[in-house]
Amino acid sequence: MHDPSVVDLSRLQFALTALYHYLFVPLTLGMSFMLAAMETVYVVSGKAIYKQIAQFWSKLFLINFALGVATGLTMEFEFGTNWSFYSSFMGDIFGTPLAIEGLMAFFLESTFVGLMAFGWDRLKRGQHLAVTFLVALGSNLSALWILIANSFMQNPEGAHFNPVTLRMELTSLPDLIFNHDAQAKFVHTSIAGYVTAAIFVAGVSAWYLLKNRHVELARRSFRMAALFGVLATAGVITLGDALGFIGGQAQPTKLAAMEGLWKTEQAPMPFNAIAFPSQKDHVNYGVIQVPYALSLLVTHSLDGTVPAIDELERTAAERIRNGIPAVSALQVLSAKPGDADALAQFQAHEKDLGYGFLVQRYAPDVTKATEADIAAASRDTIPQVAPVFWSFRAMVVLGLCMLAFFVLALIYTMRNNVERQRWLLKIAVCMIPVPFIANETGWLVAELGRQPWTVYGVLPTWMSASTHSLGYMIFSLIGFVSLYTVFIVIEMYLMVRTIRRGPDDEHAPSPSIEPQAARLAGQAEG
Amino acid sequence: MELYATLQSIWWLLLGVLLMGLGTMVGMDMGVGAILRYVGRTDMERRVALNIIGPHWDGNQVWFILGGGAAFAAFPLIYATAFSGFYVVMLLLLWSMIIRPLGFEYRSKMPSPRWRNAWDWALFVSGFVPMLVFGAAFGNLFQGVPFHFEWNLTSFYTGSFLALLNPFAILCGLLSVVMAAYMGATTMMSGAEEPIYGRARNVARATAIAAVVLFAIGGFWVHGMQGYTLTGGPAPGVPQTPLQGSVSVAAGAWFANFHAHPALWLVPVLGFAGLLLGFLAASANRSHLAWWLGAVAWIGVIGTAGVALFPFLLPSSSHPAQSLTVWNASSSKLTLGWMLGFALVFVPLILWYTSWAFYVMRGKVKADHVAADEHAY
Amino acid sequence: MKTFLQFALFMLIAFVVILMAITLGEVGAWYFAWLIGTTMIVLIAAAGGMLLDAQDEQAARKAAAAARHD
Structure with missing residues (x-):
C-alpha cells in the first residue's frame, strides 16, 4: 500500500520542482522569438545597434536558459523516480511525446543554441539569423510536445486500457496530438511566454531609460517589446478563454472549483467575482456576484448551465x-x-x-x-476549491493588468517620447515580476484543479506515486530545496549584475543618429 | 519473426544506439569536466578547454535526455522500475548533472578566482559522478536488482542504497569514467594547443590502457557470475506482463548468447580493438582518429553488455521470474511503430545538423580569442 | 486627456478583437493560428523597431531644417 504522506511529499516535490522549472521556461519561449525579431532588424537594416541589442539580450537569455535546461533534467527524471506507477501505467502513451520532444525539438534547440552564442564570427548574418529562429522554433516545439503529454493527463484521448498488459495503451497518435485541450493549451502557454519576455525586456529597458543609460538600445528594445507584448497579451486572453471552455467540458470538477460552484443553479448563472469557499461546509462566504455573467463566460450563452x-x-x-x-x-x-x-x-x-x-x-x-x-x-473527486478559485482570479487579473500596461506603453512609444514618461517607466520596472506570478498561478489552476487524478478520470494520484519510504522523500526534498535555493540566488545575482553592467559600451557602435542622442541627453537634464 | 517482436528487437537496438551515443557524446563533455583540473593549470587554460566543448555540450547532453525519453516511451516498465528502484543513486546522478549547465554558463561570468575554482570543482563532480553512476547501473543489471511487482504492477524495490554501489558495479562505473576521460582527452587534443595538448595526450594514453584492463577484468568477473536464462512464459511478440515469466539462474549464463552465436565475440573484440588502436592513434598524434576509435570502443563495450544480457533488461534478484525483458517490458506495437517512424525521420536530421555545428566550430580554440569574445565561457 | 481617450479606445479595440476571436469558436485550428500569429508578432515587432529609426531620421531632418531657417 502507499503511505499517504509519501504521496503528499511526492506531490509537494513535483509541484515545487515544476513551478521552479516554470520560472525559467516562459522567458526562454518568448525571448528566443524576441531575439529573432531583433536580429531580423539587424539583418534587414544592417544597423549595428541592432546587433548590439540582439547580443545583449542573448546574454540574459543564456543565463536564464542554463537554469531552464538544468531544472528540466529534474522533470525528466521525476516521472520515473517519484511516479513509477504512473510511468508504467501511462508510459505507452505519455512517453511517446516526451521522446518525440527530444528527437524533434530539444536536439534542435540545444544544438543551435551553442551556435547562436559562439557563432557570431563564424556564420554569415543570414545563417546566424536562421540559427536564432531555429532555437526559437526548437524551444517552442519542445513546449508543444510537453503540453501534448500534459493534455493527455487533463483530457485523455487516443488511448484505452489493455486488460492483458494491465495498462493504458495508445490507440491513435493523431488523436493525442490534436487533442483540443493540447491545441489551446500549447498556444496559451507559448504566447504567455512571449508576454513574459516582452514584460522583461520592457522592464529592463525602462530601467535603463530611467537611469539615462544605453538610451539608444533601451528605446528600441522598449518599442519592440511593447508591440510584441500587446499582440501576445491579446492572444493569451483569447486562448485562455478557449482553454477554459474546452477544459470545463473535459473536467467539470475543475471548472466548478475555479468558479466556486457548490450548488447547482438555474440559468443564467451569476459569476462569483469574490468569494471565500469553504471545502468543509460546501459553501462560499463573503460572496460578491455579477448576475448572468457565469453563463456567458463559460457557455457563451445566457441559457447555459454547468454542473455544480x-x-x-x-x-x-x-x-x-x-x-x-x-x-x-x-x-x-x-x-x-x-x-x-x-x-x-x-x-x-x-x-x-x-x-x-x-x-x-x-x-x-x-x-x-x-x-x-x-x-x-x-x-x-472535488479538488481543493479555494486555491484553484483564487489562483484563477489572480491569473486573470494579472493578465488584464498586463494588457492595460502594454496598451499604454504602445501609445507612448509610438509617439516616440516614452523616455519622458517617468511614471510609465517606473510602472514598467514594477511589472517585471507580474508575468512570472501569472504563469505560476496558471500552472496551479491547471494542475491543482485536476486533482485527485494524475490522468483525469483514469488514474488517481494516490496510486501513481512510487513506493518509497518516508526517509527517501525527506532526503530528496531537502536536497532539492537546498540546491535550488543556491541556484536561484546565483542566477538572480548574475542577472542583476549583467543588467547593471549593461551592454559592452567600449565595443558599442555609435548611435546611428547623433542629434537624436543629443536631444535625449538634453531632455534628461531638463 | 512476428512484427511486434521485430519492433521490440529494433527498439532494443535503438536504445542501445542511444546509450552508445550517450557514452560517446556526453562522455566526451563529462570527460573534459573530469580531467579539467589536470589538463588546465591556469585559468586561461581551463577556459580554453571549456570553450572547446562550449558550443556543443548542450546539444550533446540531449543524447542523455533522449536516452531517458526513449526508455520511457519504448520500455516504460524499465524506466519506471529502474528510476524508482535506484532512487538515491538517480538523485546523485541528477544533482551532479544539473550543476553542469550552470558550471559552463556561470563559471567565467565573474572574475573572482574563488568563484571560478568552485565551479571547476563542480564541473569535475558533474563529469565524474554521472559517468560513474552510468557504468554502475550496467554493473547492477548483470547482478540483478531486488524488486518485485504487486498484482497491478506496482513495483517495490527491497534493496538498500549501498547495495547498488557494490564492487562489480564500481568496476563498471570506473570503466565508464575512464572511457569518458579518454573521449574528453582526445577532444581536447583536437581543439587545443600546447601545453593542454600534451597533457590531454597523456590522459588519452593512460585511460585507453586503463579501460582495456578494466574491461578485461569485467569479462572474467561476469564469467563466474550468476546469469539469468528465460525458461518459459509467453513467447516473444505476445503482449504480456512480468507476472507470467519463468526464469532460471545459473553461473556463467551471461555467456550463453556468445556460445550460441560465436560471431558475437566480434562485439567485445571491437571494444578491445577500439581502445588499443585508440592508444596507438593518440600516441601518433592522430587525435581525430583517436576520437573515432573511442566511439568504436563505446559501441563495443555497450554492445557487449547488451548482447550478454539479451533478452534481459533488468533482472530481479529477489523474484527472478519477474525479471524485465525486451518482451515483457516494452510498449505496445502501435507506440513502437510510431516511435520508429519518428526516429527514422529525425535521427538522420539530428546527425546532419550536429555534424554541421561541429564543422562550423572546427579548428583550434585560441586563448586570445577566448579573451576577446564576450560570449565565451 | 487625449492620452486617456486613446488608451480607452485601444483597450476597447483589444476587447472587441478578443470577443470576436472568442465568438468565432473555442475549438479552432490553434496550431495553425500559432504559426501565423508568431510570424506576425515577430514581423510587427521588427517593423516597429525600424519605424523608430525612420521617426528618428525624420525628427533629425526637421531639426536640421529648422536650424537652417534660423
Whole structure:
C-alpha cells in the first residue's frame, strides 16, 4: 500500500520542482522569438545597434536558459523516480511525446543554441539569423510536445486500457496530438511566454531609460517589446478563454472549483467575482456576484448551465459503484489472463475503472467497500476549491493588468517620447515580476484543479506515486530545496549584475543618429 | 519473426544506439569536466578547454535526455522500475548533472578566482559522478536488482542504497569514467594547443590502457557470475506482463548468447580493438582518429553488455521470474511503430545538423580569442 | 486627456478583437493560428523597431531644417 504522506511529499516535490522549472521556461519561449525579431532588424537594416541589442539580450537569455535546461533534467527524471506507477501505467502513451520532444525539438534547440552564442564570427548574418529562429522554433516545439503529454493527463484521448498488459495503451497518435485541450493549451502557454519576455525586456529597458543609460538600445528594445507584448497579451486572453471552455467540458470538477460552484443553479448563472469557499461546509462566504455573467463566460450563452459540486459528487458516487466490479475483475485477470468471465465483467464496467481505483484508497479489497468509503471517495473527486478559485482570479487579473500596461506603453512609444514618461517607466520596472506570478498561478489552476487524478478520470494520484519510504522523500526534498535555493540566488545575482553592467559600451557602435542622442541627453537634464 | 517482436528487437537496438551515443557524446563533455583540473593549470587554460566543448555540450547532453525519453516511451516498465528502484543513486546522478549547465554558463561570468575554482570543482563532480553512476547501473543489471511487482504492477524495490554501489558495479562505473576521460582527452587534443595538448595526450594514453584492463577484468568477473536464462512464459511478440515469466539462474549464463552465436565475440573484440588502436592513434598524434576509435570502443563495450544480457533488461534478484525483458517490458506495437517512424525521420536530421555545428566550430580554440569574445565561457 | 481617450479606445479595440476571436469558436485550428500569429508578432515587432529609426531620421531632418531657417 502507499503511505499517504509519501504521496503528499511526492506531490509537494513535483509541484515545487515544476513551478521552479516554470520560472525559467516562459522567458526562454518568448525571448528566443524576441531575439529573432531583433536580429531580423539587424539583418534587414544592417544597423549595428541592432546587433548590439540582439547580443545583449542573448546574454540574459543564456543565463536564464542554463537554469531552464538544468531544472528540466529534474522533470525528466521525476516521472520515473517519484511516479513509477504512473510511468508504467501511462508510459505507452505519455512517453511517446516526451521522446518525440527530444528527437524533434530539444536536439534542435540545444544544438543551435551553442551556435547562436559562439557563432557570431563564424556564420554569415543570414545563417546566424536562421540559427536564432531555429532555437526559437526548437524551444517552442519542445513546449508543444510537453503540453501534448500534459493534455493527455487533463483530457485523455487516443488511448484505452489493455486488460492483458494491465495498462493504458495508445490507440491513435493523431488523436493525442490534436487533442483540443493540447491545441489551446500549447498556444496559451507559448504566447504567455512571449508576454513574459516582452514584460522583461520592457522592464529592463525602462530601467535603463530611467537611469539615462544605453538610451539608444533601451528605446528600441522598449518599442519592440511593447508591440510584441500587446499582440501576445491579446492572444493569451483569447486562448485562455478557449482553454477554459474546452477544459470545463473535459473536467467539470475543475471548472466548478475555479468558479466556486457548490450548488447547482438555474440559468443564467451569476459569476462569483469574490468569494471565500469553504471545502468543509460546501459553501462560499463573503460572496460578491455579477448576475448572468457565469453563463456567458463559460457557455457563451445566457441559457447555459454547468454542473455544480453537489451534482458532480452524486455522479462520482455512481461511477465509483460501477467501477468496483471493474477493479475486482482486473484482479482476477492479473492472475489468470484471458479468464472469460472476468473479462466480460471487466468490459461491462471498464469506463469507470479509474473511479474503482479511487475507492481502493479506503477499501484495499474493493468488493468490501462500504457506503462510507464510497462517500469519502466521491468527496475526493472535488479538488481543493479555494486555491484553484483564487489562483484563477489572480491569473486573470494579472493578465488584464498586463494588457492595460502594454496598451499604454504602445501609445507612448509610438509617439516616440516614452523616455519622458517617468511614471510609465517606473510602472514598467514594477511589472517585471507580474508575468512570472501569472504563469505560476496558471500552472496551479491547471494542475491543482485536476486533482485527485494524475490522468483525469483514469488514474488517481494516490496510486501513481512510487513506493518509497518516508526517509527517501525527506532526503530528496531537502536536497532539492537546498540546491535550488543556491541556484536561484546565483542566477538572480548574475542577472542583476549583467543588467547593471549593461551592454559592452567600449565595443558599442555609435548611435546611428547623433542629434537624436543629443536631444535625449538634453531632455534628461531638463 | 512476428512484427511486434521485430519492433521490440529494433527498439532494443535503438536504445542501445542511444546509450552508445550517450557514452560517446556526453562522455566526451563529462570527460573534459573530469580531467579539467589536470589538463588546465591556469585559468586561461581551463577556459580554453571549456570553450572547446562550449558550443556543443548542450546539444550533446540531449543524447542523455533522449536516452531517458526513449526508455520511457519504448520500455516504460524499465524506466519506471529502474528510476524508482535506484532512487538515491538517480538523485546523485541528477544533482551532479544539473550543476553542469550552470558550471559552463556561470563559471567565467565573474572574475573572482574563488568563484571560478568552485565551479571547476563542480564541473569535475558533474563529469565524474554521472559517468560513474552510468557504468554502475550496467554493473547492477548483470547482478540483478531486488524488486518485485504487486498484482497491478506496482513495483517495490527491497534493496538498500549501498547495495547498488557494490564492487562489480564500481568496476563498471570506473570503466565508464575512464572511457569518458579518454573521449574528453582526445577532444581536447583536437581543439587545443600546447601545453593542454600534451597533457590531454597523456590522459588519452593512460585511460585507453586503463579501460582495456578494466574491461578485461569485467569479462572474467561476469564469467563466474550468476546469469539469468528465460525458461518459459509467453513467447516473444505476445503482449504480456512480468507476472507470467519463468526464469532460471545459473553461473556463467551471461555467456550463453556468445556460445550460441560465436560471431558475437566480434562485439567485445571491437571494444578491445577500439581502445588499443585508440592508444596507438593518440600516441601518433592522430587525435581525430583517436576520437573515432573511442566511439568504436563505446559501441563495443555497450554492445557487449547488451548482447550478454539479451533478452534481459533488468533482472530481479529477489523474484527472478519477474525479471524485465525486451518482451515483457516494452510498449505496445502501435507506440513502437510510431516511435520508429519518428526516429527514422529525425535521427538522420539530428546527425546532419550536429555534424554541421561541429564543422562550423572546427579548428583550434585560441586563448586570445577566448579573451576577446564576450560570449565565451 | 487625449492620452486617456486613446488608451480607452485601444483597450476597447483589444476587447472587441478578443470577443470576436472568442465568438468565432473555442475549438479552432490553434496550431495553425500559432504559426501565423508568431510570424506576425515577430514581423510587427521588427517593423516597429525600424519605424523608430525612420521617426528618428525624420525628427533629425526637421531639426536640421529648422536650424537652417534660423
